[in-house]
Amino acid sequence: MRMIEDHGSFEGRQQVWEHDSRETRTPMRFSVYLPPAAKAGPAPVVWWLSGLTCNEQNFIIKAGAQRYASELGLIIVGPDTSPRGPALDGGEVAGDPDGQGEIGPSAGYYLDATQAPWAPHYRMRSYVEGELPEVVAANFPADMSRQGMCGHSMGGHGALTVSLRNPGRFRATSALAPISAPTKVESGRKRLRAYLGEDEQAWRAYDATCLIEDGGRLPELLVDQGLDDPLMERLRPDLLEAACREHGQSLELRRLAGYGHNYYFVASVIGEHLRWHAERLRP
């Protein structure tokens, strides 16, 4: 583990660390916010999964979450969104069919790829579900019995699917403008096909609506969606809402006027999400 950054932030520390991942077989970076309360003993952990085009930096620079995490005594851990490295960077080298950055670096989709050329390194599901929690538990004052899961866009997809596949692990799950039904929209189908192949049954573990259709349940779900979001056709909160209604999954879906898909939206609602998590992460 190598410390890359360490900044004073709201009486706590905003850090970035790098380690050699056994899952991705690359160096991986992640951010950790340590609130002042973590000096006195273990603090609950909220996981933050970022969206397409992001690395571990966007959230810590743009969301303004440290203020709330400091007040609420939450550790926030934010992994990168894909493996990276000389052999992996760039759509062409990495094999993105359209070279549009929708597959490959920054577009790991929080899945374990089974197809060439992705399979050897693109193991973000195993990294986020298995390896990184071990690293965090071993190296930071984290109370792993109190975890929450949150993310934005592609990371909202990650938050929903990781939680639905691991019932009981997270006491709270919420998402901001998540990709909710990738098997049912073309941009999602393109990615799932590239990473997982033609067998659409294998895609269902990476689609929140499918996981709910297949019996996945969480005690609660909080989802915020800006009504000026230009990507609504790719996100399809309506399909998440329909699946939840049909299958008895509790969902609070808030449609918020005036907000887009960007970090100005994330910053505007992250405080309420973290407060919602903190209420559910009390000892």
Add this chain to the structure above:
Amino acid sequence: MRMIEDHGSFEGRQQVWEHDSRETRTPMRFSVYLPPAAKAGPAPVVWWLSGLTCNEQNFIIKAGAQRYASELGLIIVGPDTSPRGPALDGGEVAGDPDGQGEIGPSAGYYLDATQAPWAPHYRMRSYVEGELPEVVAANFPADMSRQGMCGHSMGGHGALTVSLRNPGRFRATSALAPISAPTKVESGRKRLRAYLGEDEQAWRAYDATCLIEDGGRLPELLVDQGLDDPLMERLRPDLLEAACREHGQSLELRRLAGYGHNYYFVASVIGEHLRWHAERLRP
């Protein structure tokens, strides 16, 4: 005036505008945060001046100020830090003697240059003191009888010197890790010489300690300085403190443990600064 960006942010709008400046003779961009209260009528304005390497983006992306401005009902206007354009970009073209980015684009120093090649465009003093306030007054619901002035690093220098040269214009002036005494440190002297020539008398209008020595007074000054700031030798808050003490200028200088020079520091204290401004900007 051309609208470049317009985002929902904390129930208000974060905008970026561009206009053709008569002072710099270039297109200039500036950010405007409009709080929800500005829908109902004129709101007070806090000016934000950014530091070296910044443009109008850094503050609106990184500082998390919108939350406070929304709550407090403050408009925040943030100009770019220098003129830009094909003929002006790049240390070499622009004539930065060392090519280190300390003079030229992003390093306008909030002064009116008198020396070649800077004089025709580098008129950030006249832009910030004269032209931009006119533009803001004419185009936004701004109550120009209630203005505050704030900035960081080179922008802290700007905030102090603009305020000290315009007594009575700003009801509140504060600075974060400001360059306080540029005539007395080598990095400052290099810039002042490049922009203003060899006559050191002309430099005094752009040095907060000199302005105070020469009789400039403000009702109050609030300055925050992180104690882990690696640029302390260029900032010299101790010289500001000495000048204020010697000449009877009220100063609250807070030295804050654990904070560096970056936007994690800015984000950690901007809420207190905006609250301090808001108290002084009540109708």
